[in-house]
Amino acid sequence: MSVGKSEVREPRRARPSIAIVGSGFSGIGVAIGLRRAGFTDLTVFEKADGPGGVWRDNTYPGAACDAPSHLYSYSFEPKPDWSRRFAEQPEILDYLRHCATEYGLLPHFRFGAEVVHAEYRPGGRWRVHTRDGASQDFDLLIAACGQLSNPAVPGLPGLDTFAGKVFHSARWDHDHDLKGARIAVVGNGASAIQFVPLIAPEAADLxxxxxxxxxxxxxxxxxxxxxxxxxNRRLPLVQKASRLGIFLWFELLLNPALVTPRGRRLLSAHIRAMCGFALRSVRNRDLRDRLRPDYEPGCKRILTSSEYYATLNRPNVHVVDQPITEVTPDGVRTADGAHHRADTIIWATGFRSQDFVAPMRVTGLHGTELNAAWKDGARAYLGLAVSGFPNFFLMYGPNTNVGSGSIVHMLESQIAYIVQAARLLAGGVTSLEVRADVLDRFDADAQRRLSTSVWNRGGCDSWYLDADRRNTSNWPGYMTGYRRRTRRLSPSDYHLEAGRGTS
Incomplete structure (x- = not known):
């Protein structure tokens, strides 16, 4: 008799008890990995009323992934019937829901349970407190909050006087009718270039x-x-070959161009030509000049759209590159003194990407809070483990983002590593804490390698860099290099304490 995907692959282990905070790609993926390894004492805390993470929250018009669908999905759960090369939000959310159901995660979810504080207790236990006042103890805590979950909203003077509608693209107000509206879109990044072409035709002015x-x-x-x-359904090898081809394109061509000086020169020439061709579709020469970046290609993530530039040719669409100084009751004022009337403001200002676990507080050994440990910048060994915080692991933590490719490949590497940690805890280890010298060496090497990357040397400000211009986000090499580094958890990298017998 065949075993369904919802069944565990290894003998069931009641211990360790595991708390996972977040149910996006990270949280669902690590929960599946742990269940397949036989761990059944799992609780997935989710503040919302359903799984999906950013793909549940970002419902703005045109929301879609900018990594090809076959790569932006778990390798162990391919989806042969993706409708298009770059899947849109509803289809990605359906895929995540499918994975949660298919692998038996639904009983493990606690929806409407926002974790506000997690504190390490003597004996290798984490006490997890939720906003409703409840608390529960666990042997292992995994933060799968994601880097792009907390919207960033500028604190502009006069915002409280605005008489119209205000919302962030990640909290889209579908009840607000944009037909005939005068819209101010603040920001022009990845989300804006997706939704602006779709809302501009109905707006009176944008x-x-x-x-x-x-x-x-x-x-x-x-x-x-x-x-x-x-x-794809009848010959799965076809889809696997497509996935491999996309992966090799990113890994062998684009990644070296981002992290090596010679590659940067080659990338710069290629991207300038490719993006320059797209920019020529803007008819106004002065506008073209204002849309052309003055920093090195790749310093920020290169965006893709076949409609955004064409939308800027519309008579009701305008681009202002003067900073906003204040919000008025009927619009916004910019640094040049001009007043721009608006009845709707849409923030397309991205996320607080440096807040890896916010708004949750995490307190480790000796009452040290994670934010205090990270006062000089977020850092974690392999992006996963932090000294002073035993039995605690991060998904999509510091320096695990990729400048090109799919974060899902990195997540699967982290899942395999965390499963090994869980096995140590199941085998009698009570406390597993990364050594400070191991973390220091890793971080110093990562920052040294990043120092010559386009992200650090390309002349731009980006969400990859913190307030001190320290790159806390990106992995400084190949995705395969990260897979190799995380393939085996070395106990010598950790302080281990034993005590509990095998469950």
Whole structure:
């Protein structure tokens, strides 16, 4: 008799008890990995009423992934019938819901349970406190909060006087009718270039307040025909080959161009030509000049859209690159003194990417809070473990983002590593804390390698860098290099304490 995906692959282990905070790609993925390894005492805390993370929250018009669908999915759960090359939000959310159901996670979810504080207790236990006042103890705590979960909203003077509607793109107000509206879109990054082309035709007037120009290329998107989806189902090797080809494109061509000086020169020439071709679709020469970045290509993530530049040719669409100084009751005022009327403000200002676990407080050994430990910048061994915080691991933690490719590959590496940690705890280890010298060496090496990357040397401000211009986000090498580093958890990298017998 065959075993369904919802069944565990190894003998069931009641211990350790495991808390996972967050139910996006990270939280669902690590829960599946742990269940497949036989761990059944899992609780996934989710503050919302359903799983999905950023793909549950970001429902703005045109929301879609900018990594190809076949790569932006778990390798152990391919989806042969992706409708298009770059999947849109509803389809990605359906995929995550499918994975949660298919692998038996639904009984492990606690929805509407926001974790406000987690504190380490003597004996290797974490006490997790939720906003409703409840608390529960666990042997292992995994923060799967994601880097892009807390919207960033500027604190502009006069915002409380605005008489119109205000919302962030990640909290889209679908009840607000944009037909005939005078809209101020503050920001011009990845979300704005997706939704602006879709809302501009109905708006009476739409002004994009450009915070900084971006390198934007055409998006090579396409709908997959029915025959291709049928072929993927009948011959899974076809889809695997497609996934491998996409992975090698990012890994062998784009990643070296981001992290090596010679690669940077080659990337710069290629991207300038590719994005320059797309920019020529803007008819106004002065506007073209204002849309052309003055920093090195790749310093910020290169954006893709085949509609954004064409939308800027519309007579009701304007681009302002003067900073906003204040919000008025009926619009916004910029540094040049101009007043721009608006009845709707949409923040397209991204996320607080440096707040890896916020708003949750995490307190480790000796009452040390994680924010205090990170006062000089977030850092974690392999992006996973922090000294002074035993039995605590991060998913998508510091320096595990990729400048090109799919974060899902990095997540699967982290899942395999955390499963090994859980096995140590199941085998009698009560406390597992990364050594401070191991973390220091790793961090120093990562920062040294990042110092010559385009992200650090490309001349731009980006969410990759913290307030001190320290790169706390990106992995300084190949995705395969990260997979190799995380393939085996070395006990010698950790302070181990034993005490409990095997469950």
């Amino acid at each position: 002004t994009v307040f450009q915070l900084e120009a971006h390198w934007i290329s055409r998006k090579p998107d396409r709908v997959y025909p029915r025959w291709r989806r049928a072929l």
